[in-house]
Amino acid sequence: xxxxxxxxxxxxxxxxxxxxxxxxxxxxxxxxxxxxxxxxxxxxxxxxxxxxxxxxxxxxxxxxxxxxxxxxxxxxxxxxxxxxxxxxxxxxxxxxxxxxxxxxxxxxxxxxxxxxxxxxxxxxxxxxxxxxxxxxxxxxxxxxxxxxxxxxxxxxxxxxxxxxxxxxxxxxxxxxxxxxxxxxxxxxxxxxxxxxxxxxxxxxxxxxxxxxxxxxxxxxxxxxxxxxxxxxxxxxxxxxxxxxxxxxxxxxxxxxxxxxxxxxxxxxxxxxxxxxxxxxxxxxxxxxxxxxxxxxxxxxxxxxxxxxxxxxxxxxxxxxxxxxxxxxxxxxxxxxxxxxxxxxxxxxxxxxxxxxxxxxxxxxxxxxxxxxxxxxxxxxxxxxxxxxxxxxxxxxxxx
Amino acid sequence: xxxxxxxxxxxxxxxxxxxxxxxxxxxxxxxxxxxxxxxxxxxxxxxxxxxxxxxxxxxxxxxxxxxxxxxxxxxxxxxxxxxxxxxxxxxxxxxxxxxxxxxxxxxxxxxxxxxxxxxxxxxxxxxxxxxxxxxxxxxxxxxxxxxxxxxxxxxxxxxxxxxxxxxxxxxxxxxxxxxxxxxxxxxxxxxxxxxxxxxxxxxxxxxxxxxxxxxxxxxxxxxxxxxxxxxxxxxxxxxxxxxxxxxxxxxxxxxxxxxxxxxxxxxxxxxxxxxxxxxxxxxxxxxxxxxxxxxxxxxxxxxxxxxxxxxxxxxxxxxxxxxxxxxxxxxxxxxxxxxxxxxxxxxxxxxxxx
Numbered sequence: 001x002x003x004x005x006x007x008x009x010x011x012x013x014x015x016x017x018x019x020x021x022x023x024x025x026x027x028x029x030x031x032x033x034x035x036x037x038x039x040x041x042x043x044x045x046x047x048x049x050x051x052x053x054x055x056x057x058x059x060x061x062x063x064x065x066x067x068x069x070x071x072x073x074x075x076x077x078x079x080x081x082x083x084x085x086x087x088x089x090x091x092x093x094x095x096x097x098x099x100x101x102x103x104x105x106x107x108x109x110x111x112x113x114x115x116x117x118x119x120x121x122x123x124x125x126x127x128x129x130x131x132x133x134x135x136x137x138x139x140x141x142x143x144x145x146x147x148x149x150x151x152x153x154x155x156x157x158x159x160x161x162x163x164x165x166x167x168x169x170x171x172x173x174x175x176x177x178x179x180x181x182x183x184x185x186x187x188x189x190x191x192x193x194x195x196x197x198x199x200x201x202x203x204x205x206x207x208x209x210x211x212x213x214x215x216x217x218x219x220x221x222x223x224x225x226x227x228x229x230x231x232x233x234x235x236x237x238x239x240x241x242x243x244x245x246x247x248x249x250x251x252x253x254x255x256x257x258x259x260x261x262x263x264x265x266x267x268x269x270x271x272x273x274x275x276x277x278x279x280x281x282x283x284x285x286x287x288x289x290x291x292x293x294x295x296x297x298x299x300x301x302x303x304x305x306x307x308x309x310x311x312x313x314x315x316x317x318x319x320x321x322x323x324x325x326x327x328x329x330x331x332x333x334x335x336x337x338x339x340x341x342x343x344x345x346x347x348x349x350x351x352x353x354x355x356x357x358x359x360x361x362x363x364x365x366x367x368x369x370x371x372x373x374x375x376x377x378x379x380x381x382x383x384x385x386x387x388x389x390x391x392x393x394x395x396x397x398x399x
Numbered sequence: 400x401x402x403x404x405x406x407x408x409x410x411x412x413x414x415x416x417x418x419x420x421x422x423x424x425x426x427x428x429x430x431x432x433x434x435x436x437x438x439x440x441x442x443x444x445x446x447x448x449x450x451x452x453x454x455x456x457x458x459x460x461x462x463x464x465x466x467x468x469x470x471x472x473x474x475x476x477x478x479x480x481x482x483x484x485x486x487x488x489x490x491x492x493x494x495x496x497x498x499x500x501x502x503x504x505x506x507x508x509x510x511x512x513x514x515x516x517x518x519x520x521x522x523x524x525x526x527x528x529x530x531x532x533x534x535x536x537x538x539x540x541x542x543x544x545x546x547x548x549x550x551x552x553x554x555x556x557x558x559x560x561x562x563x564x565x566x567x568x569x570x571x572x573x574x575x576x577x578x579x580x581x582x583x584x585x586x587x588x589x590x591x592x593x594x595x596x597x598x599x600x601x602x603x604x605x606x607x608x609x610x611x612x613x614x615x616x617x618x619x620x621x622x623x624x625x626x627x628x629x630x631x632x633x634x635x636x637x638x639x640x641x642x643x644x645x646x647x648x649x650x651x652x653x654x655x656x657x658x659x660x661x662x663x664x665x666x667x668x669x670x671x672x673x674x675x676x677x678x679x680x681x682x683x684x685x686x687x688x689x690x691x692x693x694x695x696x697x698x699x700x701x702x703x704x705x706x707x708x709x710x711x712x713x714x715x716x717x718x719x720x721x722x723x724x725x726x727x728x729x730x731x732x733x734x735x736x737x738x739x740x741x742x743x744x745x746x747x748x749x750x751x752x753x
Contacts, residue, residue: 029458030532032527036669042502042631043501043502044501044502076476082723096578105514105515107536111500112494113494113497116494116495116498117498119576120498120499120565122581123581128579128580130577132580132618135483135484135536135538136485136515136536136537136543137483137536137537137538137540138538139539141743143537144631145632150631150632150638151631151737152629153537153540153631154535154544154630155535155536155541156533156534156535156536157485157514157515157535157536158515158516158533158534159514159516159533165533169533169548172551172555173551176551176554192497193493193494193510194491196497196502196505196510197493197507197510197513197520198508199505200505200506200507201507201510201511206533252532252533253518253522253530253531253532254478254528254530254531254532255529256523256524256526256527256528256529257522257524258524259511259512259517259520259524260511268529300610337736345654357681384515385516387511387516387520388514388516388519388520388532389520389524390520390521390532390534391514391531
């Protein structure tokens with residue numbers, strides 16, 4: 001049950017890049033991805049900035065060699081998961097039991113919205129091809145079929161922590177000797193449904209978000225997909241290159257406080273981080289970098305910050321929220337930030353937390369505001385906390 | 400490692416809630432949509448909360464609470480749910496208002512309750528359960544994935560007991576859309592003669608079934624959950640047969656040692672061919688019961704099948720109301736559930752007497 005699980009590959013697409021190297025380049029050059037909507041059609045296009053992937057649906061479909069346009073959520077998933085598998089370059093993958101564990105929050109909602117325009121006035125209208133992939137699981141199957149993965153396919157949806165849980169679950173399937181190779185992560189495209197949903201909660205910033213700033217006004221929604229390829233010791237031994245790192249810790253806990261708000265003391269966040277440290281057998285001081293959940297909402301940042309204070313004080317690791325680059329990609333965020341965490345380990349860098357001007361009064365620490373290079377990064381903690389109190393933390397460690 | 404089904408809670412199109420006697424009478428539904436027989440929720444949920452909750456949330460929470468009460472467990476170590484469709488009613492409300500009102504003047508409640516983790520989160524909230532909480536949303540594998548997660552948690556020693564459930568609802572909107580895909584029977588139909596018609600389509604079902612799964616036995620357990628496997632998109636019937644054969648050999652049993660097979664026959668002449676073929680081969684001479692005339696077809700219906708199997712094992716015999724084929728032994732000690740959803744998601748569940 002405690003066999004190591006190695007990270008052998010990764011892939012990403014987000015508002016700051018269409019692949020791993022573009023994302024890394026943007027992170028190093030402080031280039032955020034928010035702006036005015038180019039592809040999402042909403043009445044809020046002038047007021048609410050979003051972090052869109054800079055490719056149209058036509059371009060994504062063409063890049064993937066598909067004969068038609070399918071849900072953007074599925075196409076983003078395919079791009080990143082394919083890159084992750086290619087990055088892992090596992091020879092004779094078919095010899096191994098391989099699984100695809102994905103995550104998303106609203107499935108093919110981007111197309112369902114179009115269907116509803118025609119369907120609502122007349123239930124006989126609306127093109128069925130627009131609604132056929134509505135279910136979350138269908139999105140994963142489109143990607144699994146595209147990748148040729150069939151041994152195990154499933155989907156997790158726990159709001160904003162969805163894809164941290166898919167990484168976590170994938171690792172356990174390896175440790176329990178059910179699978180040898182797992183492609184795990186998540187995807188979400190921007191939809192009007194989520195944009196309007198978050199807007200009704202009044203937690204969207206009308207300017208680029210400012211995570212962990214005293215004057216933060218909310219989050220920006222983003223889109224993208226991020227996947228890691230995890231392998232067992234047996235598979236790692238036959239890889240042509242050494243794995244990047246291992247997944248050493250993980251924990252899932254529930255805040256059990258409110259359907260959408262975090263408890264003031266961040267109980268769920270604390271339990272998730274503490275549990276992940278215990279699982280990894282690490283003390284808090286062993287963590288070199290925390291990739292914060294850091295959405296930029298009043299509620300998240302104080303709850304997460306309070307939990308960090310309780311667990312890590314008085315000496316704090318470096319930390320930052322990469323949502324200041326990518327926006328909050330919801331079901332993709334855990335996967336995307338897992339990739340960024342592994343990149344931080346590989347490159348020995350720590351990303352800046354953009355637009356942080358006034359540190360939060362309540363907190364005794366300040367996230368990094370500038371890129372740090374050539375620092376020793378051995379253990380990275382990645383946080384994903386969400387609606388429904390679902391909190392998960394992952395720890396990636398150098399081998 | 401043996402895992403024990405300590406308690407169940409089930410809201411379904413049959414009278415299953417509150418354990419009124421196992422299928423003492425079978426509820427007949429006319430038409431191609433089965434509705435759950437819903438209880439008075441006041442015994443389980445605060446009245447103020449009931450008003451805010453959609454049907455699937457109420458059904459899920461009540462089934463979970465009944466299960467925990469029966470188990471004598473106040474707060475489980477973990478909560479894992481499986482739902483393919485999630486909270487369709489709230490999703491439909493928010494989506495419709497958004498389209499009709501052109502994204503203006505929307506209220507947050509339906510959006511908040513539309514996320515797939517709503518039911519699992521509500522249960523955690525009501526119980527103040529800070530433990531592991533996960534939600535699987537993978538079509539015909541949603542419940543099976545949740546069950547596997549629960550089984551792993553117990554095997555890993557991460558939990559001593561896990562509340563695990565499978566739930567899905569039908570709404571007017573989802574039924575209208577799924578009907579256009581040709582999933583349901585077009586001619587008049589009763590669930591009682593669902594399998595007698597050789598026509599296309601099935602009947603829509605729904606339900607919420609929860610289980611308290613534990614690593615240690617008690618005197619009141621329903622059954623032992625021996626093993627579970629799933630396979631995705633088998634290329635042909637031979638591959639399906641291979642999966643079933645290797646599952647049985649992995650459990651060191653042969654088909655003649657299965658006292659009862661519960662299959663997912665749903666009345667669709669094409670989809671049911673799979674079961675008929677297997678009854679000529681790997682399931683030859685195994686006594687059989689079909690569960691979907693009771694609950695209809697939906698992606699997490701295998702949770703209903705597990706409820707049925709658990710209760711049959713506990714009583715040791717089939718309820719007289721339930722039709723079967725073959726010779727059922729005097730005491731039913733081992734049941735295999737085999738279901739496929741749209742010939743894409745196949746699952747096998749083996750349970751036995753304690």
